[in-house]
């Protein structure tokens with residue numbers, strides 16, 4: 205016993221003043237000494253430090269709220285949808301772009317809009333060591349637009365079609381389908397103002413969901429017009445909201461003058477109530493915008509892509525003009541919007557580029573996988589190793605090592621023991637990892653150069669020469 209700690213050689217069991225161990229926590233001695241005692245932070249006699257200590261230990265073994273690990277037993281699902289998305293994006297002529305995880309804060313303030321929830325409440329912003337304000341990307345569009353301008357893409361063959369697969373960061377209330385670090389697939393199409401571009405982007409998503417086997421994702425579309433029609437609409441909206449100002453949240457009171465449309469998108473319950481009967485922008489768009497929207501609708505109908513008009517879609521980002529759309533599921537509850545996007549014809553100019561129309565979408569990968577799970581869509585299971593090589597004895601171990609490398613070099617997935625286990629334990633492990641074939645090497649095999657190959661799915665065995673094993677395995681159509 206040592207004050208509040210009872211110790212064994214490797215572990216320390218931390219106790220409080222009463223001598224009990226409230227959290228029943230046993231921690232490795234190395235952690236205790238290196239983290240606290242050695243640096244003089246922690247005096248195990250004092251209860252306060254004890255709790256501080258326990259809190260820190262908890263943080264060390266817990267990811268920050270709203271983030272999660274993607275573990276090996278689920279990674280195949282990610283590979284599956286990522287590969288499908290890449291493949292479809294390529295089929296539609298989109299090329300991948302990789303953008304930085306962080307950008308100058310001003311890009312998002314200007315691009316996403318400084319009256320949006322994202323910019324006002326949700327960004328991870330910090331000063332770097334050079335004193336610059338940096339923000340972890342809350343979405344992909346602003347970064348891709350920055351890259352379009354910086355890399356002179358306006359001189360490339362138009363339209364420029366880009367896709368991305370990124371993480372994004374928003375300080376949001378965490379719940380199912382809503383995280384602080386999440387993944388987005390997205391596309392951005394620059395240079396085409398034609399309604400044909402709108403339906404191309406939507407049709408890519410339509411096909412993606414179809415090929416994944418996802419059913420019942422409702423496509424809702426709306427038009428939120430251009431700056432000209434929006435100016436007139438904002439006046440109408442302000443008239444409507446004028447008598448309700450007292451019931452709006454603090455942020456929306458400020459938005460009333462600067463950007464009243466953002467109030468339509470506020471997550472505050474009282475604000476939501478106040479806008480229930482607000483005039484719809486779609487009823488006030490100008491003739492050109494109305495024509496554009498009509499053509500989008502007729503093209504979608506001609507392409508057999510079902511949709512509904514949802515006059516309530518305004519989207520949470522300021523850059524949108526004209527067509528906006530969402531694919532919504534009823535299965536994931538309040539976070540049912542699997543994908544959202546729209547046209548942003550003024551964004552490139554607003555960020556300092558030459559006026560260029562743009563349209564794109566962002567698709568939440570976590571929500572996509574949740575939806576696939578809910579719809580019980582089967583994703584091909586990961587392949588187990590083709591062959592496990594067991595061995596007994598030193599010479600056999602060396603032969604197992606060289607044979608394993610030879611098979612791996614031939615594209616055959618192969619595993620062997622590296623834990624000095626008994627042959628019995630090796631076979632138990634081979635069983636656990638579900639290896640299709642097994643061979644065991646011992647003195648006999650080393651001497652004769654022959655092994656018994658056992659097919660674990662059929663129980664069949666075959667004697668084969670070690671020299672020809674690669675060819676034999678490839679003949680069974682395993683490996684690449």
Ligand code: HAM
Pocket residue numbers: 342343344345374376381382383384385386387388390391392520521541542543544545546547563564565566567568569570571
């Ligand atoms: P967004 O609607 O903010 O649009 O996000 C797109 C999708 O990302 C959402 O529909 C949702 O599936 C997913 N998502 C958003 N926030 C979270 C979160 N906290 N946790 C999990 N998933 C989330 C954009 O980001 C635009 N940049 C889309 C775009 C591209 N528009 C034009 N081009």
